[in-house]
Amino acid sequence: MISWPKAVLFDFDGTLIDSALDIHAATNMLLARDGLGPLSLPDVKAMIGEGTRKLVERAFAAAGRSLDDAELDDKYGQMVPLYAANLTKLTQLMPGTTEALTALQRDKVAMALVTNKPDFAIAEILEHFDLANYFPVIVGGESGVPHKPAPDMLYLALEKLGVEAGDALFVGDSPADARSAQAANMKLVLVEGGYSREPLESLGADVVLQDLSELEAALARLAPKG
Ligand SMILES: O=C(O)COP(=O)(O)O
Ligand SMILES: [Mg+2]
Numbered sequence: 001m002i003s004w005p006k007a008v009l010f011d012f013d014g015t016l017i018d019s020a021l022d023i024h025a026a027t028n029m030l031l032a033r034d035g036l037g038p039l040s041l042p043d044v045k046a047m048i049g050e051g052t053r054k055l056v057e058r059a060f061a062a063a064g065r066s067l068d069d070a071e072l073d074d075k076y077g078q079m080v081p082l083y084a085a086n087l088t089k090l091t092q093l094m095p096g097t098t099e100a101l102t103a104l105q106r107d108k109v110a111m112a113l114v115t116n117k118p119d120f121a122i123a124e125i126l127e128h129f130d131l132a133n134y135f136p137v138i139v140g141g142e143s144g145v146p147h148k149p150a151p152d153m154l155y156l157a158l159e160k161l162g163v164e165a166g167d168a169l170f171v172g173d174s175p176a177d178a179r180s181a182q183a184a185n186m187k188l189v190l191v192e193g194g195y196s197r198e199p200l201e202s203l204g205a206d207v208v209l210q211d212l213s214e215l216e217a218a219l220a221r222l223a224p225k226g
């Protein structure tokens with residue numbers, strides 16, 4: 001029986017889903033229109049985590065072209081339909097995702113999804129993997145508040161859930177996740193296997209897990225004492 005926390009906020013890409021192959025494919029299709037790329041999978045993985053617009057900017061920079069704001073608007077506008085047509089072709093759940101979400105739901109722990117991913121992608125992927133019912137609260141990349149690593153998306157999710165930061169935990173895979181949780185004064189679990197550009201041990205997490213099947217056991221150790 002999970003007695004702490006009252007709520008768990010989850011990152012999406014690299015934490016619950018392994019979306020890198022589809023993002024990689026769409027990114028290389030976009031670059032190919034300008035005769036650029038292809039970029040390697042590890043290179044694209046390292047660009048994921050701060051939203052798709054940022055990824056497009058990074059991809060063009062890595063392929064040798066820096067974009068001004070108007071060009072970035074145009075390229076992002078082209079990326080949306082490319083990725084929308086490839087949201088779930090190669091994407092898979094990360095190991096332990098279903099196990100962790102089922103255990104939390106069983107013990108009535110509230111859950112929210114907090115992702116920099118744009119909104120068009122979120123619902124379809126949740127639906128595809130039959131995950132929508134776990135997340136009554138979703139704060140996505142177009143929620144109108146600053147993206148992670150700022151704490152605002154986490155504050156918005158907590159407010160919608162009616163839970164205090166001290167009663168909640170954030171689970172993610174990246175430096176942006178770590179910094180947002182720390183800025184929001186929330187306990188932080190980081191999970192290996194995602195898209196972090198920095199070693200997870202260096203990011204100040206309360207716990208680093210090999211995969212999400214270890215989450216339930218970790219919660220007992222993270223519960224405030226007394
Ligand atoms: O779209 C992205 O960059 C990924 O976002 P997430 O890791 O916050 O889910
Ligand atoms: Mg992530």
